[in-house]
Amino acid sequence: MGDRHMGVTGSLEPCADQDYPDCGVRHLLDRLGDRWTVLVLAELSAGTRRFRELQRALPGISQRMLTLTVRRLERDGFVERTVYPSVPAQVTYELTARGGSLTRQVRHLVDWSAEHKDDLTASRREYDARRRNA
Amino acid sequence: MGDRHMGVTGSLEPCADQDYPDCGVRHLLDRLGDRWTVLVLAELSAGTRRFRELQRALPGISQRMLTLTVRRLERDGFVERTVYPSVPAQVTYELTARGGSLTRQVRHLVDWSAEHKDDLTASRREYDARRRNA
DNA sequence: CGGAATCCAGCGCGATACTG
DNA sequence: CAGTATCGCGCTGGATTCCG
Numbered sequence: 145m146g147d148r149h150m151g152v153t154g155s156l157e158p159c160a161d162q163d164y165p166d167c168g169v170r171h172l173l174d175r176l177g178d179r180w181t182v183l184v185l186a187e188l189s190a191g192t193r194r195f196r197e198l199q200r201a202l203p204g205i206s207q208r209m210l211t212l213t214v215r216r217l218e219r220d221g222f223v224e225r226t227v228y229p230s231v232p233a234q235v236t237y238e239l240t241a242r243g244g245s246l247t248r249q250v251r252h253l254v255d256w257s258a259e260h261k262d263d264l265t266a267s268r269r270e271y272d273a274r275r276r277n278a
Numbered sequence: 279m280g281d282r283h284m285g286v287t288g289s290l291e292p293c294a295d296q297d298y299p300d301c302g303v304r305h306l307l308d309r310l311g312d313r314w315t316v317l318v319l320a321e322l323s324a325g326t327r328r329f330r331e332l333q334r335a336l337p338g339i340s341q342r343m344l345t346l347t348v349r350r351l352e353r354d355g356f357v358e359r360t361v362y363p364s365v366p367a368q369v370t371y372e373l374t375a376r377g378g379s380l381t382r383q384v385r386h387l388v389d390w391s392a393e394h395k396d397d398l399t400a401s402r403r404e405y406d407a408r409r410r411n412a
Numbered sequence: 413c414g415g416a417a418t419c420c421a422g423c424g425c426g427a428t429a430c431t432g
Numbered sequence: 433c434a435g436t437a438t439c440g441c442g443c444t445g446g447a448t449t450c451c452g
Contacts, residue, residue, distance in 0.1 A: 168391050168392065168395045168398075169316065169384075169387060169388045169391045169392075170316075171391075171398070172387065172390075172391045173307075173310050173311050173316060173387070174311065176307050176310070176311060177307050177308065177310060177311015177312065178311065182303065182304075182307060218405065219401065219402055219405040219406075220398050220401055220402060221397065221398065221401030221405075242394065242397065245390075245394075246390070249386065249387060249390050250303075252383065252386060253303060253306065253307070253383060253387070254303045256306075256379070256380070256383050257302050257303045257305075257306045258302065258303075260376065260379075261302045263355065263376065264302075264305070264354050264355065267353065267354055267355035268353055268354060271352065271353040271355075272353075
C-alpha cells in the first residue's frame with residue numbers, strides 16, 4: 145500500500161520535480177486547464193479551420209486568446225499552421241497526429257465528466273446545504 | 279466530416295453552454311488545471327492521509343492552498359474528510375470511490391504525457407529555434 | 413484576414429498572523 | 433494539529449488599437 149510505483153490500478157506516483165512538481169503532466173494540464181484550449185481542440189477535431197472560422201465557432205474568444213491558444217498548440221506540435229500567401233492572407237489550422245491523440249485522451253475526460261456530472265452537482269448542493277446549516 | 283456527433287473515434291463535440299462552454303468538463307479541468315489538485319489526488323491515491331502528512335508530502339504548498347484544495351475535492355465528493363474529536367484535533371482525508379475513478383482518469387493523462395514528453399520538448403525547441411531565426 | 417502590441421481588471425496563490 | 437482571515441503580488445485573459 146505504501147508502494148507508489150504500482151500499475152494502472154495503483155497510485156499516481158507523486159513526483160517531486162524541482163521547483164514545479166508533476167513530472168510534465170503539469171505542462172499538459174496547464175494547457176488543458178486554460179479557458180480555450182479544449183474548445184479549440186474540439187473544433188479542430190471536426191476538421192481543418194481558418195482563423196476566422198475558429199473565432200466564429202468559439203463565441204466569446206478574443207483575437208488575442210485565439211492567437212495565443214493556437215500558437216501554444218502549434219508549439220507543442222498538436223496543431224499544424226499553414227499560411228497561404230494570398231491577398232488577403234489565409235491561414236488554416238488542423239490537428240496533427242499527436243494533436244488527434246491528445247484529443248482522444250481529452251475525450252475520455254469529457255465522457256467521464258458527462259457520466260458523473262449529475263453526481264457532482266448533487267454532491268456540491270449537498271455540501272453547500274450542510275455548510276449553510278452549520 | 280462535418281458531423282460533430284460521432285463516436286469515440288470522432289470529434290469532441292463542441293458545445294455552446296450558456297456563459298461558459300464545455301458542458302461540465304470545464305469545471306473538472308478548472309480543478310485539474312490548478313496547481314495542487316493533481317498532486318493531492320496523487321498523494322491520497324497512496325492511502326489515507328492527515329492534514330499535516332499531506333502538507334509534508336507536498337513541498338511548497340501553503341496551509342491555505344491545501345485547505346482550499348481538499349475542500350473543493352470534498353465538495354465534489356472526490357475526497358472524504360473525517361474529524362476525530364481528539365485533542366489536539368485530528369483530521370484524515372481519503373479518496374472516495376468517485377475520487378479513485380477520477381484519479382484513474384488522471385493517470386491515463388499522466389501516462390500519455392510521459393509517453394509524449396520527449397516529443398513535446400523537441401517540438402518546442404524546434405519551434406523556438408525557428409522563431410528566433412525569423 | 414490574421415495577426416501583434418499595449419493597457420487593464422480579476423483572481424489564483426503565497427506569506428503572514430491569529431484561533432479552537 | 434488543523435484550520436480561518438487578511439493582504440498583496442503576479443499572471444491569465446479581456447478590450448482596444450494598430451499593422452502587412
